[in-house]
Each structure stands twice: as C-alpha cells, then as structure tokens.
Amino acid sequence: MPIDPSVAIGADLGSREFSWAESDVLLYHLGIGAGSRAGDNLSPAALRYTLDGPSLQVLPSFGVVAPTFHATDPPPLDLPGCEIDLAQVVHGSQAITVTGGPLPTSGTATIATTLTDVWDKGKAAVIWQEGVATSPEGRELWRVRSSIFVRGEGGFGGERGSSTPVALPDRAPDTEASYDVTPQQALLYRLCGDRNPLHADPAFAAAAGFPAPILHGLCSYGIVLRTLTDALLDGDAAKVAGFAAKFAGVVFPGETIRTRGWCEDGRVLASAEIAGGDRDGSPVLGDVVLDLA
Template structure:
C-alpha cells in the first residue's frame, strides 16, 4: 500500500520494554569478530564474563536481539514488503557506558519520510530509558524502501559517498569471515537476505550479503580499538550511512580523517571493499569521542 504521510510522520509507537544480559553482549561482540586474538587483553574486555564492556552500537540491536522471526515493516501509514527494504543509515548517542545487563524501555517515532521517486527513505528516532527514567541511549535510523516512492513527498537531501579531498590520517584493515552473516544473524536480525541464497537472488544479489549493522558495528569496534585504545567509555556518538553491500569473506578498508587538531575532535571515515574496485560500503561515518 502507498505510504500515508499524514499518518506516518510523527507517529509514535507504543513503548517496548526489553532486557539484555552479559551473554547477549558477548554474543554481539563475537558476531563482530571480537576475540580473534584470544590472548589480547583488550579483546577480552569485550568478552569478559559478567562485566564485558559494551560497544555503544549494541544499543542499535538490543531491542531486537532475541527475535527469531524475520522482521516486518508495518507501522502507522507504512506497510512494505521486507524484500524491498535495505538499511540506509544508523546512529547512536550515549550519555555514558551501556550497562552489560539491564532493562530498557524504548519509544520510537517516525520523524521524516523522503520521496526519492523510485524509492522512499524512512527515518525514525528511538529513545531508550531504564525503568527509573534515566536515558541510556538515543538511536536514529533510516531505511531505503525500493519501489515505494512517488507519493508526492519531499525528496530530501542527496547523499554523497565522497571522502575528504586529502590523504587519510589512518587506514585500517577489517577482515570479515565467510560465515560472518550466519553468526551475526544470531543477534536477532533474521532477514533471509543474509542467509538464504534463493532469497538473496530474488532480491537481486548474487549471494547473501552481510548485515549493514554488522559492518557498522565492526567499523565502530575497529575505530574504538585504534583511536580510543579499546575503551568504549571514551566514545560519545557514532553513525554511518549504508552506501553499498558487503559480501561475507571480504576484507574491508576503513579510511579515517580527523576533523580538526582539537584533542576531542570528531573523526570522519569511509569503508570500502578493495577487492571490488574500492566499492563504498559505509559512507559519512562520524565518530565522536566523549
């Protein structure tokens, strides 16, 4: 059905209460490749029993972590087939470290919907608070829905994959494993696009693709490890635009630029796949220390 802007914009979903455990956090970090060197004490901080440090990007998946069925895209004024949907962007801001276990209450509202002609871009914002009302994190997300444009809405700004016009200050290599998507799907994202070759083919891909949120999380971890000495508490916010696909088994390149000489300056990054002519996977990466 066509998108109904009057019904969708500003719609606020009912509060959702959810909980997570330190085992969930450990599994999430394993899904991002943590522990590749089991003798590295920095890596073990992500996997410690009872008190693992928590990457802020866990907040982007915590609410859906225990889902065992494919998600649906059915909200007020919005009803879209899952096969038409791609993740477009994600961001998270944390006022302090996310606890390794706890309970959150999430309230999501739809903030913008852009009409791209042949597609729609749908934006939402979620605030997660603990039962006492303390803000734990704020999440912003957009999805790209193919074939859902043409409803007469604002086109919105045009995205760009261009990197700063100078040599990167840092380049990182981030390997993915052939089974990365099969492991990461245990974190709650059961979209068959990432596990079923036939479903992926029907969606126009030669094989299942890696979850955008996996690439997103792996990049955040690589930046924390290399820019903040592996200390997640030193990160304030992180976000990125999913600009292209990643196939499990590829090694990614993260090109990083510091935005100024200030000690607390934010960083910009672009993630590419060198073996596919540097195809852009993540663009507009923004990484802001606390």
C-alpha cells in the same frame, strides 16, 4: 496507496521493554568480529570485548540491536501508513547517541520509537525512525535514529528530504585497517536478533536481486566502529559518544572491509569500502562520524 505520509509522519510506534545480559554483549562483539585476530585470545585489550567479568565493556553500537536482540522472526514492517515488501527494503542509515554514560554490560530499559519522516526519492522511499531508551528509573540512556530505503515505493508526492555529505579531509588518514569478513559472519550475526532471510537464504537473496546473501548493514556498522575504536581510541568504548553512518553498498561474506579514519575537531571522520577482488573500492559505509565523549 502504499505510503501515506499524512498517516506515517509522527506516528507513535509504541514502547518496548527489553533486557540484556553479559552473554548478549559477548555474542554481539563476536558477531562483529571481535577476538578474530591472531593473539586476541591472549590480549587484555581484545578480551575487553569477549570475556565476561569486570573488564568487559560494551561497544555503543550494541544499543542499536539490544531492544530486538532476542527476536527470532524476521523484522516486522507494519509501519503506519506504509505498505511495503521486506524484499524491497535495505537499511539506509543508522546513528546512536550515548546520553547516559557508557552502556552497562547488563540491564533493563524501555525504548519508545516514533516514525519521524518519510522522503520521496522518486524511484524509492526513505523512512526515518527515532527511538529513546530509558532506564526503569526514567533516566535516558541512549538515542537511536535510522532510515530504511524502500525500492520502488517513491512517487507518492512527499518531501524529497535533504542531506549534507560528510567531507573527508584532504590528507592521509590517521588510520587504515582491514577486516576479513568470514564466510559465516552473516549466519553468526543473525543470532543478534536480525533474522531477515536476505542475509542467510540464497533463494530469498536471489529474489531480491543479489547473487548471494549479503552481510547485515548493522554488522558492517559494528565492524567499522570497533575498528576505529581500537585504532584511534585505544580500544576504549567509553570514549565513543555517538556513531553515525550511511549504508552506501553491500558486503558479501568472504570480502574484506577497509576502514580509513581521520581525527578532526574532536571527532573521527571515516570511510569504509571493499578491499581487493573484483569489487575493490566499492563503498560500504559513507558519511561516517564518530563523536567523542
């Protein structure tokens, strides 16, 4: 059978040592749209994302991509007990929790990853992983948890799983901001270690059922986190203790992402959707929660 939960759940996916430098942080921030507004090249606040030196900060979402930042091959899917096709896979959700203080602008770490759950959604499967990044001295730096949604691979008799939607406040948001995704955004972001052809190759995207290559879900994830950080946290990435979101829909390069955020009980709740065009109001991210340090 394509998915065997008895083999998959609890499987040790191994450890990976990785390193990053200031140039990687700069490229990542540019890939999620930092520095793109008029005047950002002169703004001390904006240059905290895009200029190397003592003022450079690291948006926590960088920790999600840091372990594979220098990968040049499409992401492997050799998961124990899971025989799946890359063309049927989309990112389901992503979360990062900062446990060791603000992410440094350069360093070396090891991430150990475990396959924690496999959910049977009938017509699809949801596969969960959790990774813990530690310093060479053994100090925990951050934790990541993610899921992938595999179309056509449900019905294997596994647990359906559960989730509680994040309820947004019934009032006007504390911030509403839009970001125009550039036509080359996915081509730039893929240099951050995700060479999945779904985001660059029109023929591959068509075979997967899309009219054109789509933006990386993690690019939208980073765009929304940066937007909320700038709008509600004075642009201070060190104030972010964690960030979680569900990928609720696709973004095509050239579209606009509208982000709304509410400050509630020591955290920020948010939503992201397409603004304008034929897909106005189409969801991008749901269940968005930013935890404050």
